Amino acid sequence: MNSATRKVVIAGVMGAISVLLGATHWGFVPWLAGAALTVMHVPVIIGAVLEGPWVGVAIGAIFGAFSLLQGAIAPTGPADVWFTNPLVSIVPRLFIGPVAWLLYRALRRTSETGALAVAGVAGSLTNTVLVLSALGLLRFLPWGLIATIAVTNGLPEAILAAVITVAVVAAWKRIAVGREGSSV
Amino acid sequence: MSSASEFELLGRVTIGQYLPTGSALHQLDPRVKLLAAAVLTIGVVSSSSVLGLGVLLASVTTCLALARIPLRYELDGLKPAAPFLLLLALLQVFIIPTQALNARVLCKWAVFSISDRSIVAGVVLILRFLAMAMGLSLLSFSTSTTELGHGIEHLLRPLQSLGLPAHEFALVINIAIRFIPILAEEAERLLKAQASRGADFGRRQGGLLTRARRLLPLLVPLFVVSLHRADQLVEAMEARCYLGGKGRSNLIRLRAQFGDYVALFAALVIVTIAIVMGRVDADKLILGLIGP
Numbered sequence: 001m002n003s004a005t006r007k008v009v010i011a012g013v014m015g016a017i018s019v020l021l022g023a024t025h026w027g028f029v030p031w032l033a034g035a036a037l038t039v040m041h042v043p044v045i046i047g048a049v050l051e052g053p054w055v056g057v058a059i060g061a062i063f064g065a066f067s068l069l070q071g072a073i074a075p076t077g078p079a080d081v082w083f084t085n086p087l088v089s090i091v092p093r094l095f096i097g098p099v100a101w102l103l104y105r106a107l108r109r110t111s112e113t114g115a116l117a118v119a120g121v122a123g124s125l126t127n128t129v130l131v132l133s134a135l136g137l138l139r140f141l142p143w144g145l146i147a148t149i150a151v152t153n154g155l156p157e158a159i160l161a162a163v164i165t166v167a168v169v170a171a172w173k174r175i176a177v178g179r180e181g182s183s184v
Numbered sequence: 185m186s187s188a189s190e191f192e193l194l195g196r197v198t199i200g201q202y203l204p205t206g207s208a209l210h211q212l213d214p215r216v217k218l219l220a221a222a223v224l225t226i227g228v229v230s231s232s233s234v235l236g237l238g239v240l241l242a243s244v245t246t247c248l249a250l251a252r253i254p255l256r257y258e259l260d261g262l263k264p265a266a267p268f269l270l271l272l273a274l275l276q277v278f279i280i281p282t283q284a285l286n287a288r289v290l291c292k293w294a295v296f297s298i299s300d301r302s303i304v305a306g307v308v309l310i311l312r313f314l315a316m317a318m319g320l321s322l323l324s325f326s327t328s329t330t331e332l333g334h335g336i337e338h339l340l341r342p343l344q345s346l347g348l349p350a351h352e353f354a355l356v357i358n359i360a361i362r363f364i365p366i367l368a369e370e371a372e373r374l375l376k377a378q379a380s381r382g383a384d385f386g387r388r389q390g391g392l393l394t395r396a397r398r399l400l401p402l403l404v405p406l407f408v409v410s411l412h413r414a415d416q417l418v419e420a421m422e423a424r425c426y427l428g429g430k431g432r433s434n435l436i437r438l439r440a441q442f443g444d445y446v447a448l449f450a451a452l453v454i455v456t457i458a459i460v461m462g463r464v465d466a467d468k469l470i471l472g473l474i475g476p
Contacts, residue, residue: 004352005421005428006414006418008355009359009417009421010411010414011359011360012358012363013367013410013414015357016360016410020364020367020371029395029399030395039399062356072313072316072321080265081265082272084228086225087229140272159396167400168408172408
């Protein structure tokens with residue numbers, strides 16, 4: 001099977017999932033007092049783990065571009081207004097995939113599940129840290145508040161991302177293995 | 185009982201409509217429109233002058249009028265954003281401390297302080313958002329997704345000779361756009377199936393892990409089904425001898441005409457003016473001539 005075609009298609013499909021999660025309420029897990037944990041970055045992590053860092057960059061770009069569009073055309077919360085700046089919405093998201101992929105590759109031999117969980121946490125934290133840093137550097141939020149958000153939102157979001165990444169990739173790989181095992 | 189709208193996802197995924205009014209702006213080469221949008225983004229992000237951003241906003245509004253987009257549509261699109269925009273602008277004005285050297289503090293009370301710089305910052309925030317929002321909706325009102333796909337692919341093609349996978353990236357975007365409604369339908373079906381088996385997604389109780397586990401019966405099948413479809417698509421593409429971008433030609437050829445170049449030139453000029461205004465602090469110069 002030509003892996004280049006597969007990479008293109010997976011990037012497109014995962015990008016579509018990210019957009020779908022962002023456009024509907026599925027992407028938002030209600031959390032403390034109004035702010036929600038988001039899972040739109042998880043397709044980026046999964047795509048990168050399955051198909052490599054460049055696929056992760058592509059999905060991250062789609063996720064970022066969509067959050068920019070959503071912020072401009074159909075915002076769902078006050079923070080969306082900040083995302084009309086591509087330095088906040090697009091640039092940080094390009095790194096989620098490569099970081100997740102690197103850690104997954106490094107830890108894969110030790111434990112598949114552990115590697116997936118770490119990739120999930122790392123990818124999610126990359127998203128949190130880079131986006132919040134952009135908001136801080138552009139002086140949209142004071143650094144004290146940023147640190148608070150990073151802890152109260154960022155850490156639970158990282159755990160959530162790890163849970164979903166492990167669940168999805170484990171389910172997929174088992175199914176893939178099952179299919180190859182059947183005889184025609 | 186959850187309302188019917190919770191199950192209807194397809195209607196929520198349309199971001200920005202296409203309004204074919206047949207204006208001159210609609211006939212422009214999609215590459216020019218995409219480049220103009222990119223150039224507008226750069227201008228909005230780089231210009232810090234109120235007058236410069238005002239120039240950008242004025243030109244976007246003029247283009248909307250040229251494209252014969254009814255004002256009602258435009259304002260309807262901005263309505264959901266208005267309260268948030270106001271909130272953030274007030275945040276900029278009152279709470280964010282201004283570190284500028286020559287900021288004149290106008291009044292101060294506990295953590296809230298207004299300086300002339302912070303008022304400008306608030307206004308800049310509003311102008312930036314309006315310019316971006318209206319510019320992007322102008323793009324989506326005047327360009328269909330097919331045109332956008334062609335435009336992106338043709339724009340990225342010169343990069344192909346540098347070794348970058350331009351065709352592949354354009355294809356990724358096209359696949360993503362086509363898959364969104366397909367996945368929305370799939371997600372709707374999953375939601376109804378799980379709900380009919382007693383899954384309760386709306387409940388807000390439980391700690392983090394409980395809520396995460398409640399989401400899994402929805403998210404895992406969604407991903408797995410999508411990955412299956414991806415496999416099918418790859419097989420279908422290869423069965424039709426898809427070999428990638430090398431040496432690939434198109435049925436549709438985009439030909440830029442004189443009007444397109446004029447439009448692009450105008451966009452570049454306007455954005456340059458806006459950025460330059462920011463650099464030379466035109467606000468002070470011009471308003472200083474008129475103001476108190």
